[in-house]
Every structure is written in structure tokens, then in C-alpha cells.
Amino acid sequence: MSILLILAFLFAVGSLIGWGIEVLFRHSVTKKWLNPGFLIGPYLPIYGFSLCVLYLLTMIEPYLSMDNIVLRKALLFLMMAVVITGIEYTAGLIFIKGMKIKLWDYSNECGNIQGIICPKFSFFWLVLSAVYYFLVHPHILDMLQWLASNLAFSFCIGFFFGVFVLDLAYSFRIVYRIRRFAAEHQIVVRLEELKADIQNSKKNRGEGHRFLFSLRSGQPLKEHLEQYLNGTEVQKRLQELRSRMRRK
Numbered sequence: 001m002s003i004l005l006i007l008a009f010l011f012a013v014g015s016l017i018g019w020g021i022e023v024l025f026r027h028s029v030t031k032k033w034l035n036p037g038f039l040i041g042p043y044l045p046i047y048g049f050s051l052c053v054l055y056l057l058t059m060i061e062p063y064l065s066m067d068n069i070v071l072r073k074a075l076l077f078l079m080m081a082v083v084i085t086g087i088e089y090t091a092g093l094i095f096i097k098g099m100k101i102k103l104w105d106y107s108n109e110c111g112n113i114q115g116i117i118c119p120k121f122s123f124f125w126l127v128l129s130a131v132y133y134f135l136v137h138p139h140i141l142d143m144l145q146w147l148a149s150n151l152a153f154s155f156c157i158g159f160f161f162g163v164f165v166l167d168l169a170y171s172f173r174i175v176y177r178i179r180r181f182a183a184e185h186q187i188v189v190r191l192e193e194l195k196a197d198i199q200n201s202k203k204n205r206g207e208g209h210r211f212l213f214s215l216r217s218g219q220p221l222k223e224h225l226e227q228y229l230n231g232t233e234v235q236k237r238l239q240e241l242r243s244r245m246r247r248k
Contacts, residue, residue: 005157006144010055011048012160018047026192034195035214038095038103038175041167042212046091050084050125054132055140057083073133080129085122092116099175100182102190174215181225187232189225197231198224 022036022044037044057080066072093116095101107115147153182189195214201224202217215221 006055007052008157008161009144009147009153010051010140011045012043012157013048014051015043015045015048015164018044018050021047030196032196032199034192034199035212036192038101038191039167039171040212041163043164046087049087051132053083053087054080054129055137058133058137077126077129077133081122081126084125084129085117088121088125089113089117096188099179100188101175101178102188104192105190174221177221178225181222185229187229189228194224194228197228201227 019036019042023033026036027033035042039045057076060079061072061076064072064075066075092103093114095103096114096116102115105115106112106118106121109118109120111120112118178189178194198215198217201219205218207218217224
């Protein structure tokens with residue numbers, strides 16, 4: 001099977017499964033159902049890229065010059081975790097610097113770097129790499145061969161990427177509007193906080209909860225951003241006041 005078809009399938013599956021993992025994880029922390037990421041649909045590209053990377057990195061295992069099989073696999077998993085952490089950092093930095101948007105925030109985690117990556121979640125990547133290697137990778141080629149023999153497989157992959165591209169185009173229009181507002185006011189918008197604010201605002205006005213279209217409501221996006229800005233400035237002033245009181 002073509003390597004491109006394999007990677008396309010892995011990207012789609014990883015994006016969908018990763019989205020599900022993030023939804024459940026965030027609900028366990030916040031007790032709220034929020035659509036993670038900046039896209040509308042149920043997928044997270046960073047997980048799709050990560051699954052592709054895991055698949056490709058397994059190919060270098062035979063070239064690791066270690067006789068001890070345990071150390072060789074440990075080194076492989078460490079490499080996987082480092083590379084995925086690098087993808088996470090690059091994606092987070094691109095959105096912060098280029099889009100003025102913070103997709104996630106690890107600022108409260110120990111040892112974090114710019115609130116984008118931290119040892120805790122790098123460890124989770126290490127664990128997920130091992131889970132992929134032992135439970136998923138051994139069966140992946142057999143599964144792909146079976147799927148490739150069905151015409152519906154190619155149709156499903158094509159349908160996924162068709163919807164995905166449309167979603168990208170629509171979502172980046174919204175991201176551009178947020179970026180323009182953030183650049184004008186010299187702030188970085190924390191996307192999860194903005195979504196939570198919009199959800200609370202819709203709840204107060206009696207609007208229905210939109211899980212996928214979480215940035216849409218009966219109120220213009222600019223008004224939501226202004227409310228978010230005011231709330232952010234209030235929090236800053238409160239933090240400054242607390243800092244002064246502690247110094248006294």
C-alpha cells in the first residue's frame with residue numbers, strides 16, 4: 001500500500017481519536033463539555049500528525065545500535081516523546097506568535113516552557129507512545145490491507161479530508177478575526193477561556209449549547225472578545241493587587 005495512503009489514514013484516525021481523548025480529559029478537569037482546538041469538527045490535527053510520526057519512527061528501531069532490547073525500546077519511546085513534544089511546542093508557538101491565540105495553557109504546570117509544553121504532558125506522550133507501539137502498531141498493516149480492499153475505505157478517507165479542508169477554511173476566518181482583535185489590543189487570547197466565556201454567555205441568554213460550533217452565538221464575536229478582554233484586564237489588576245499585598 002502507498003505510504004501516502006497509510007499516512008492519510010493514520011492522520012484521520014489519530015485526529016479523531018485524539019479529539020475524543022481531549023474531550024474526556026478536559027471534562028474530567030473542568031466538568032464541562034467543550035470542543036477542544038480551533039476547528040469545528042471532531043478532530044485535532046496535532047494528534048493526527050503525532051500518530052504519523054509514531055508510525056514513521058518505528059521504522060528506525062532496527063537501526064538503533066543497542067543489544068539490550070529493553071534499553072532499545074526505552075530509547076525509541078523517549079525519541080517518540082521528544083519529537084511529539086517538539087510538534088506540540090512548534091504548533092503552540094506558531095499560534096501564539098502568528099495568530100495571537102493560545103490553544104492550551106500549561107502555565108500552572110511545574111517546569112513548563114512558555115506555558116506550551118511541560119514534563120508532565122511529555123511523560124503522557126511517552127506513555128501513549130508505548131501504548132501505540134505494543135497495542136496498535138503490530139496490527140496496523142493488517143488492518144490497512146483489509147480496509148484497502150474495500151472501496152468504501154478510499155471514499156471515507158476522501159470524505160474526511162474534504163470536510164477537514166472546508167473546516168480549516170472556515171475556522172481560519174474566525175481565527176483571523178480573533179488575531180486582528182488580539183493584535184489591536186496587544187494581548188494573546190486563551191482560546192479555551194474564550195470558549196468558556198461564550199458558553200456561559202449563551203447560557204445566561206437562554207441560547208442552546210453548541211458543542212461543535214462553540215465560537216458561534218447570537219451575540220457578535222467582537223462583543224465576546226471585548227467581554228473577554230475586560231475580564232482579562234480585571235484578573236490582571238487583581239493579580240497585581242495580590243502581589244503588592246504579599247510584598248507588604
